[in-house]
Amino acid sequence: LKKRIVFLDYKPKQVLSIKELAKEFGVSAVPIREVLILLETEKLIHIIPNNGIYVTDISFQELKDVFEVRLFLIGLSGRLAAQRVTPEELNKMKELLEKIKQEKDRQRLIQLDAEFHDLINYSSKNETLADTLKNLRNRIGRLWFFAKEHDTYSLQIPKDFEELIKALEKNDQNKCEEILKNHAIHFIEQIKINLYSE
Known part of the structure; x- marks a missing residue:
């Protein structure tokens, strides 16, 4: 997931869906959520509660x-x-x-x-x-x-x-x-x- 963000498979501001990612990677939503939290600490994604998950824009x-x-x-x-x-x-x-x-x-x-x-x-x-x-x-x-x-x-x-x-x-x-x-x-x-x- 990190690779896809870093190497631009997912573009800045792109919306990510836990459900779709879980399906794509063949895992449950739990590990996807855990990974997304880690990616947020690395400032690669932004999680907005009740709104969505976005690939961070470039500041x-x-x-x-x-x-x-x-x-x-x-x-x-x-x-x-x-x-x-x-x-x-x-x-x-x-x-x-x-x-x-x-x-x-x-x-x-x-x-x-x-x-x-x-x-x-x-x-x-x-x-x-x-x-x-x-x-x-x-x-x-x-x-x-x-x-x-x-x-x-x-x-x-x-x-x-x-x-x-x-x-x-x-x-x-x-x-x-x-x-x-x-x-x-x-x-x-x-x-x-x-x-x-x-």
Whole structure:
């Protein structure tokens, strides 16, 4: 359910029905209710008693706040990954990079981008940091909703990740931090261009 919200199968402001979700997932209403409460604490849905359940709209003030925190933490993740990444993790990143280069479906590209970030973050060997970044990305990731097809950010993803793998192989902390921060800034700039060029 979270995946569907984060990766835009369910759009901002979309109404969700417990009955329909229970049927779709083949479970009773009880686990669906429990999951929805958790999703509300993550600010991905909004439950209005006696009214309905909505996928939260995208609040730009909240996203600005999230982005500021994420920008700092993503740099830290890059520095720690440069010190602690294993050869196995680097190989997984290379395999994932090949999939990213081949991917033509935008929805799938968004998911692969998220997987790659998770790999980097968990290679920092700091689970609290990795989990926090994943949670923040889930909140900010829906901004893809505002990006156009074939945006320059999407085209840049393979180049950024290729450069990052090289920096990780050299254990270059400064370079890893710089690449990841620029990658995040480019994403936000792309969204701004799309929003204000209407």
